[in-house]
Amino acid sequence: MRLIILGGPGAGKGTQAQKLCQQLNIPLIGTGDILRQAIIAQTELGQQAQPFVEKGELVPDPTMIEFIRARLLLADAAAGWLLDGYPRTAFQAEELDFLLDDLGQRLNWAIWLEVPEPVLMSRSLARKRPDDQPEIVQRRIDLFYQCTIPIMEYYERRNRLLKINATQPLEKVQQELLEKLHS
Numbered sequence: 001m002r003l004i005i006l007g008g009p010g011a012g013k014g015t016q017a018q019k020l021c022q023q024l025n026i027p028l029i030g031t032g033d034i035l036r037q038a039i040i041a042q043t044e045l046g047q048q049a050q051p052f053v054e055k056g057e058l059v060p061d062p063t064m065i066e067f068i069r070a071r072l073l074l075a076d077a078a079a080g081w082l083l084d085g086y087p088r089t090a091f092q093a094e095e096l097d098f099l100l101d102d103l104g105q106r107l108n109w110a111i112w113l114e115v116p117e118p119v120l121m122s123r124s125l126a127r128k129r130p131d132d133q134p135e136i137v138q139r140r141i142d143l144f145y146q147c148t149i150p151i152m153e154y155y156e157r158r159n160r161l162l163k164i165n166a167t168q169p170l171e172k173v174q175q176e177l178l179e180k181l182h183s
């Protein structure tokens with residue numbers, strides 16, 4: 001199964017992504033974590049990405065798509081994968097479709113963990129991390145909507161958006177997700 005996961009800060013994306021990958025036996029490709037590790041290891045990707053990641057800016061598209069292409073061609077991705085953090089823009093969503101066409105692969109679903117904005121806010125504040133103050137959280141939520149709504153619309157138009165009510169308890173979300181993926 002080939003999947004993308006989308007959800008705001010506090011939507012439970014990390015937990016759901018990990019569980020789903022275990023259940024489906026597919027690799028979790030989280031671009032943020034991969035880039036951070038590449039920077040520590042100072043690989044070629046890391047060196048290219050570093051100045052952007054350090055400023056919280058998007059790494060240029062050619063670097064990202066080249067990385068995704070190489071990653072999807074690794075043996076462990078042959079039977080499927082779950083992308084977290086890519087695509088980040090509607091342009092990247094389109095580039096991914098071109099790449100998948102080229103590789104002869106097809107995306108099954110873009111999963112949208114739907115949580116109303118006030119719940120995203122209260123869950124994020126409950127984590128009490130240093131960067132979880134109300135103004136900062138609000139900014140992250142605003143940016144998330146700004147970037148992600150066009151991606152959602154992109155997949156909705158192509159009937160590939162799978163919406164899940166993620167205000168429910170984690171186990172319930174997991175169960176509903178698996179049911180919908182297999183139906």
Ligand code: AMP
Pocket residue numbers: 031032033035052053054056057058059060064085086087088092
């Ligand atoms: P994250 O942990 O998902 O917030 O990602 C950390 C950083 O990695 C971001 O601030 C970007 O600099 C970079 N990054 C992650 N995914 C992408 C992407 N799809 N396109 C461009 N840059 C990305």
